[in-house]
Amino acid sequence: ISLAFIFLFIYIAYQMFGKLKERGLPLLLARPITRGELYFTRYFSGVLAIFVATAIFTLATSLTVMTLFKFIPSVIIPALLAYSFFDVVVWYSLSFLFYSKLSPSAGLGVSLTTWFVFYIGLSFPVLFYPGIAKYLTYYVSPTSIASIFSNCLTTYSIPSGVIIPVSVVVELLWISVPVIVGYLLFKKIDI
Numbered sequence: 001i002s003l004a005f006i007f008l009f010i011y012i013a014y015q016m017f018g019k020l021k022e023r024g025l026p027l028l029l030a031r032p033i034t035r036g037e038l039y040f041t042r043y044f045s046g047v048l049a050i051f052v053a054t055a056i057f058t059l060a061t062s063l064t065v066m067t068l069f070k071f072i073p074s075v076i077i078p079a080l081l082a083y084s085f086f087d088v089v090v091w092y093s094l095s096f097l098f099y100s101k102l103s104p105s106a107g108l109g110v111s112l113t114t115w116f117v118f119y120i121g122l123s124f125p126v127l128f129y130p131g132i133a134k135y136l137t138y139y140v141s142p143t144s145i146a147s148i149f150s151n152c153l154t155t156y157s158i159p160s161g162v163i164i165p166v167s168v169v170v171e172l173l174w175i176s177v178p179v180i181v182g183y184l185l186f187k188k189i190d191i
Contacts, residue, residue, distance in 0.1 A: 018104035083149035
């Protein structure tokens with residue numbers, strides 16, 4: 001479901017921000033609103049929607065597992081929520097960057113292509129060079145924290161030898177840098 005959320009919110013970013021540039025940006029900016037207010041309001045409303053969607057998904061999944069198995073480890077619920085949330089927010093943030101510079105159609109294509117490149121591109125080195133798997137997964141990947149929570153979901157523990165603060169910084173950079181660069185590019189658009 002998290003994978004479906006990624007594609008869904010890339011498309012939502014396309015609808016909320018990508019198409020806005022093409023259709024109604026001059027009309028919106030004619031009102032007393034700054035570009036920053038417009039950009040960040042749309043971005044954070046999407047992040048809020050991601051949180052609500054992942055919370056509902058986590059609650060539904062947890063209730064289903066509890067009903068079927070009468071037991072759910074306590075680490076699963078927060079790990080599932082965090083995994084889904086951070087996994088989707090990264091790709092949503094990258095989409096906002098692409099939509100800031102590119103046309104809506106090109107931004108959608110680049111967003112999906114970027115996901116495929118990272119998803120598949122990081123899989124090959126892991127297959128051929130298993131020794132670097134930990135470094136790519138937890139210290140380079142855009143979804144480094146999501147990978148830690150994914151490991152918690154499967155093994156009920158944090159991966160050994162992983163420096164969690166480094167993964168947190170990597171994930172926060174993958175979220176914040178595209179949003180900030182996207183905003184700076186959005187400010188320079190001529191209308």
